[in-house]
Amino acid sequence: MAESPFKADIERAQRELTEKMTPGAIVYIPGSSVINKTGSWRVFRPEFHRDKCVRCYLCYIYCPEPSIYLDDEGYPVFDYDYCKGCGICANECPAKAIEMVREVK
Amino acid sequence: MPIRKVMKANEAAAWAAKLAKPKVIAAFPITPSTLVPEKISEFVANGELDAEFIKVESEHSAISACVGAAAAGVRTFTATASQGLALMHEILFIAAGMRLPIVMAIGNRALSAPINIWNDWQDTISQRDTGWIQFYAENNQEALDLILIAYKVAEDERVLLPAMVGFDAFILTHTVEPVEIPDQEVVDEFLGEYEPKHAYLDPARPITQGTLAFPAHYMEARYKVWEAMERAKEVIDEAFAEFEKRFGRKYQKIEEYRTDDAEMIFVTMGSLAGTLKEWVDKKREEGYKVGAAKITVYRPFPVEEIKALAKKTKVLAFIEKNITIGLYGAVFTDASATLINEKEKPLMLDFIAGLGGRDVTFEQLDEAFSITRRALEEGKVEKPINWIGLRKEIL
Ligand code: SF4
Ligand code: SF4
Numbered sequence: 031m032a033e034s035p036f037k038a039d040i041e042r043a044q045r046e047l048t049e050k051m052t053p054g055a056i057v058y059i060p061g062s063s064v065i066n067k068t069g070s071w072r073v074f075r076p077e078f079h080r081d082k083c084v085r086c087y088l089c090y091i092y093c094p095e096p097s098i099y100l101d102d103e104g105y106p107v108f109d110y111d112y113c114k115g116c117g118i119c120a121n122e123c124p125a126k127a128i129e130m131v132r133e134v135k
Numbered sequence: 136m137p138i139r140k141v142m143k144a145n146e147a148a149a150w151a152a153k154l155a156k157p158k159v160i161a162a163f164p165i166t167p168s169t170l171v172p173e174k175i176s177e178f179v180a181n182g183e184l185d186a187e188f189i190k191v192e193s194e195h196s197a198i199s200a201c202v203g204a205a206a207a208g209v210r211t212f213t214a215t216a217s218q219g220l221a222l223m224h225e226i227l228f229i230a231a232g233m234r235l236p237i238v239m240a241i242g243n244r245a246l247s248a249p250i251n252i253w254n255d256w257q258d259t260i261s262q263r264d265t266g267w268i269q270f271y272a273e274n275n276q277e278a279l280d281l282i283l284i285a286y287k288v289a290e291d292e293r294v295l296l297p298a299m300v301g302f303d304a305f306i307l308t309h310t311v312e313p314v315e316i317p318d319q320e321v322v323d324e325f326l327g328e329y330e331p332k333h334a335y336l337d338p339a340r341p342i343t344q345g346t347l348a349f350p351a352h353y354m355e356a357r358y359k360v361w362e363a364m365e366r367a368k369e370v371i372d373e374a375f376a377e378f379e380k381r382f383g384r385k386y387q388k389i390e391e392y393r394t395d396d397a398e399m400i401f402v403t404m405g406s407l408a409g410t411l412k413e414w415v416d417k418k419r420e421e422g423y424k425v426g427a428a429k430i431t432v433y434r435p436f437p438v439e440e441i442k443a444l445a446k447k448t449k450v451l452a453f454i455e456k457n458i459t460i461g462l463y464g465a466v467f468t469d470a471s472a473t474l475i476n477e478k479e480k481p482l483m484l485d486f487i488a489g490l491g492g493r494d495v496t497f498e499q500l501d502e503a504f505s506i507t508r509r510a511l512e513e514g515k516v517e518k519p520i521n522w523i524g525l526r527k528e529i530l
Pocket of ligand 1: 076092093094095096097098108112113114115116117118119120
């Protein structure tokens, strides 16, 4: 699995971020929102069918989070820490390689 | 040398803005404040003020543009009144919450309905919980001076809160008086170049402003706004003292007049203080121990000064041009809360007067006086709130 391109940011933010309230609630650590794992909002999760994928990258381009990375071979990797389950990737995929399935816990 | 010019309070406010050298002014015209941005746009067009004048389509946009500019890191100014201030309401909280030291001039005007363009303080009083510092001017000179002082306080690192300076519609906004315009160099020394310490944009220091706060953080952010407003009390006193040193005019959060042996003290704000002092002189001549007090700073509320005033007298009577529908006038309500835990406190009365531009006359003050005197003689207050100058015959 490809590594998150945000890995360095996440580590830096975790290291530097303090909870100390600043005047105006200003956040002085850029990119620190990576600490908020927004994937917990998801109702549907995109499930990837590698065998159907044609590596067109449309999902990668359209994901608004962005929570799709590309692995060494150019296949999409879904980062469920941040994927909010909007289904845009599934909608855009010309090969129907992404299936939205209800999260059950 | 400072020069003296005859001018309206609106012009005095524009001159104050010019002297403070804001980099961005965004404003939308509204009676009775229109002349403020009009005059400033003239200064900008003439090259007398090096600033960006943003013409906007509403007051909501005017204050939003000021928030944007202040967040980018420059000194800003705007002016409005009444409905315009009400339209700014949600952004006023944002300006305070983001701790942006915006300064705004207000020509205090009544709120609709019915539509009324004349003076009372309902517009600014209704914004008392937004986190803005509030000053009220008695005359045109005070309008100019208090705007300069407002910048000094708002931008202080211990405060970082926006401030509004109110002056009464028409009574001041459109009435000419001699006003001393201070020297630019002295104002420059007093205010200094604006150097934002927290809110400014710099690619080398990326920050996020206007953040979201979950329940785990929101209260702390609000607490810090409240705490900053508490600290403003001391900073205002310092600014008043420095202003007096440099410009020779004295300001106090509460200015007292003939209060030393007063059995009854009448408290008010704004231009009505002038009338009240004259009337106190008349009452003194008639042999009554009456004093007056003028609240110059309404937010933060001058708690200690009210307590000191209360110790001096048997009755505190408030004459105010606003009404909290469902209770009393706001100033009386706040002062009552201030004194609630004091062991000894005077009797307290509230008089609602002069709403929607009705002149507050000596006859009306005498009406308040006879009610106040009765309370003093009987040692009790039957009705805490009384409307004076009310035309009962048309009710
Ligand atoms: S469901 Fe939405 S958020 Fe999740 S990977 Fe697809 S496009 Fe991105
Ligand atoms: S859009 Fe579909 S086919 Fe294209 S890369 Fe994404 S999963 Fe593969």
